[in-house]
Amino acid sequence: MIPVAFDYQKAKTVDEAIAALSGGDSKILAGGHSLLPAMKLRLSQPAKLVDIGGIAALKGIKEEDGEIVIGAATTHADIAGNKLIKNYLPFFAEAASVIGDLQVRNYGTIGGSLAHADPAADWPALVLASNAAIEVQGSKGKRRIKATEFFTGLFSNSLQDGEIIIAIRIPLPAEGTKTSYQKFAQPASRFAIVGCAVMRTADGKTNIAFTGVSDNAFRDSGAENAVSGKPLTEEAITASVEAAISGMNVLGDNFASDEYRRHLAKVYLKKALKAVS
Ligand code: FAD
Numbered sequence: 582m583i584p585v586a587f588d589y590q591k592a593k594t595v596d597e598a599i600a601a602l603s604g605g606d607s608k609i610l611a612g613g614h615s616l617l618p619a620m621k622l623r624l625s626q627p628a629k630l631v632d633i634g635g636i637a638a639l640k641g642i643k644e645e646d647g648e649i650v651i652g653a654a655t656t657h658a659d660i661a662g663n664k665l666i667k668n669y670l671p672f673f674a675e676a677a678s679v680i681g682d683l684q685v686r687n688y689g690t691i692g693g694s695l696a697h698a699d700p701a702a703d704w705p706a707l708v709l710a711s712n713a714a715i716e717v718q719g720s721k722g723k724r725r726i727k728a729t730e731f732f733t734g735l736f737s738n739s740l741q742d743g744e745i746i747i748a749i750r751i752p753l754p755a756e757g758t759k760t761s762y763q764k765f766a767q768p769a770s771r772f773a774i775v776g777c778a779v780m781r782t783a784d785g786k787t788n789i790a791f792t793g794v795s796d797n798a799f800r801d802s803g804a805e806n807a808v809s810g811k812p813l814t815e816e817a818i819t820a821s822v823e824a825a826i827s828g829m830n831v832l833g834d835n836f837a838s839d840e841y842r843r844h845l846a847k848v849y850l851k852k853a854l855k856a857v858s
Pocket residue numbers: 608609610611612613614615616617618633653654679680681682685688689690691692693694695696697699701702703704744745746747770771772773
């Protein structure tokens with residue numbers, strides 16, 4: 582449980598962090614709650630860690646140009662307690678408050694979670710359901726990646742070498758939008774065996790995203806089409822539940838078989854749809 586030797590650099594700015602990442606086998610260190618366990622198990626053996634925990638520009642939550650902007654190094658605990666989040670994106674606060682335990686929430690960051698792209702992490706479902714963009718910066722400048730194009734497989738994403746997530750940008754939800762995040766948690770770690778995030782506007786446009794179910798979190802267009810723009814009647818909810826997880830490769834492990842996970846996903850979708858009706 583001891584990692585191989587590595588160099589350590591604490592960056593003061595994003596530019597300094599990007600420069601430190603170039604050349605050599607370096608990795609960003611944020612909250613360390615996914616990276617350090619992987620290093621202790623020697624699943625990850627970077628030659629250098631570039632600590633972004635002291636970069637003020639990567640922390641905090643603000644409203645800007647019609648978007649909620651969450652700095653990548655903002656902790657789960659800070660998101661759970663934030664007034665803007667509670668007001669505009671209450672399911673972000675719900676999800677943040679049930680991540681791991683107090684220590685994980687006080688150290689772990691939203692940017693670290695998205696970059697790590699654990700199939701059982703909570704944030705991927707939330708950024709997908711809220712039409713978020715992941716803002717990244719590298720040596721060639723900044724770009725935005727739509728959440729729907731960010732998660733590419735098991736622990737994989739569309740970041741290019743040397744790019745850092747700097748913020749998560751979520752369009753301000755329209756008046757009357759309702760949200761819900763429902764999770765069946767692994768009882769020890771609290772990771773999602775199944776997590777379902779739903780955002781529904783006043784005129785019925787409904788976004789549905791799952792985590793925990795497959796190699797990476799995903800939007801479920803079959804489930805969405807069954808309820809989008811329609812009243813959330815029992816029949817519509819049943820149709821959505823029946824359509825959900827169609828054609829997906831569902832994970833099975835010692836916590837939940839693929840058949841049980843598929844069943845749970847439908848149960849948790851139903852709970853989320855009821856919560857926004
Ligand atoms: P780190 O561990 O520092 O980094 C993780 C990876 O992301 C590394 O590869 C790192 O290089 C990269 N990285 C970090 N920040 C950036 C960035 N800004 N740009 C580019 N790359 C970056 N998660 C859940 O979702 N739900 C849970 O219930 C849950 N329970 C947990 C329980 C325990 C006991 C533990 C230890 C972890 C749990 N987690 C859970 C994971 C936790 O949320 C992690 O903190 C999170 O996944 C990673 O965030 P971090 O800031 O710790 O990142």
